[in-house]
Amino acid sequence: MKTLIVILGPTASGKTAFSIQIARWLNTEIMNADSRQFYKGLNIGTAKPGQDELNLVPHHFIDSLSPEQDYSVGKFEEEGIALLNSLFENHDQVLMTGGSGLYIQAICQGLDQLPAADPLLRETLQKELDLHGIEVLQKKLATLDPEYYATVDKANPHRLIRALEVCIQSGEKYSSLRKFKHQVRSFNIIKIGLMPEKELLYERINKRVDQMIQDGLVEEARSFKHLQHLNALQTVGYRELFRYFNNEISLETAIEEIKKNTRRYAKRQSTWFRKDETIHWFNPEEPETIIKFLRSSLKLT
Numbered sequence: 001m002k003t004l005i006v007i008l009g010p011t012a013s014g015k016t017a018f019s020i021q022i023a024r025w026l027n028t029e030i031m032n033a034d035s036r037q038f039y040k041g042l043n044i045g046t047a048k049p050g051q052d053e054l055n056l057v058p059h060h061f062i063d064s065l066s067p068e069q070d071y072s073v074g075k076f077e078e079e080g081i082a083l084l085n086s087l088f089e090n091h092d093q094v095l096m097t098g099g100s101g102l103y104i105q106a107i108c109q110g111l112d113q114l115p116a117a118d119p120l121l122r123e124t125l126q127k128e129l130d131l132h133g134i135e136v137l138q139k140k141l142a143t144l145d146p147e148y149y150a151t152v153d154k155a156n157p158h159r160l161i162r163a164l165e166v167c168i169q170s171g172e173k174y175s176s177l178r179k180f181k182h183q184v185r186s187f188n189i190i191k192i193g194l195m196p197e198k199e200l201l202y203e204r205i206n207k208r209v210d211q212m213i214q215d216g217l218v219e220e221a222r223s224f225k226h227l228q229h230l231n232a233l234q235t236v237g238y239r240e241l242f243r244y245f246n247n248e249i250s251l252e253t254a255i256e257e258i259k260k261n262t263r264r265y266a267k268r269q270s271t272w273f274r275k276d277e278t279i280h281w282f283n284p285e286e287p288e289t290i291i292k293f294l295r296s297s298l299k300l301t
Helices: 015-026 051-056 073-087 101-109 119-132 134-144 157-170 198-215 217-222 239-245 251-274 287-297
Strands: 003-008 030-032 093-098 188-194 279-282
Touching: 003 015, 003 101, 015 030, 015 051, 015 093, 015 287, 030 073, 073 093, 073 101, 093 101, 101 251, 119 134, 119 157, 134 157, 188 287, 198 217, 198 251, 217 239, 239 251, 279 287
Parallel strands: 003 093, 003 188, 030 093, 188 279
Antiparallel strands: none
16 A cells, blocks of 8 residues: 655654655655745745755655745645645655644645635734734633633734634634544555654754854845745744844844744644654654664565
């Protein structure tokens, strides 16, 4: 049976390098499931694979969108399944790698049917955001759905607005409507989770942010300052630097905020993934153990 191998884990856990290693071993291709890496130009801040890495293995869903384009996880499910069907014509195994839990779920088991966006309601919530700041949306969601509020990225207005839309339109909690009903796929799925020790992960995050700054993250973010209102730019590494450009904080503070918010993001990713009992967890410092597991699971000689 055709098999999708999912390499997942929190940011800075080593997914990119390990996925390339496995893809080369299996002579296959990689489908990206890090939603931030879809967008052209957002290279340093999203830890996108470098050109040398991209040349080693065919990658899909990297640099596939302009930051101005609207894109949904539902669209990713549709296009991703179509891509897999095509790739499985020539490969027995295909890799998918990333840290965006909802996007991985969309491919592996499908999405819940939630109410479609109401343009008028979205406009109203956007006006509240513009006039009164993100705290208004945070308080509203904390009241309507405290369970989802406890796990959502509270600094992401797009996520807050979408959850509020569902709550207000349906009269139900967003968290209660996300039942995650499993859809049976036509391929086998093996999920490999990479989870370094917490202290090591946080150390890697801090070092990677410092390296991003050296590599030109400030200049990259500055080139997108005029698009800072777009959803694609509402992400760690860019929104902190936009605050610096807007004279709200110093550059030193912005860098420390990037580190802190990246660590928080990694914690949210880990919390999401830990709920999935189908994930096989490994220490990324022991790749030979993972390869042995895959060899056995795939019944390779």
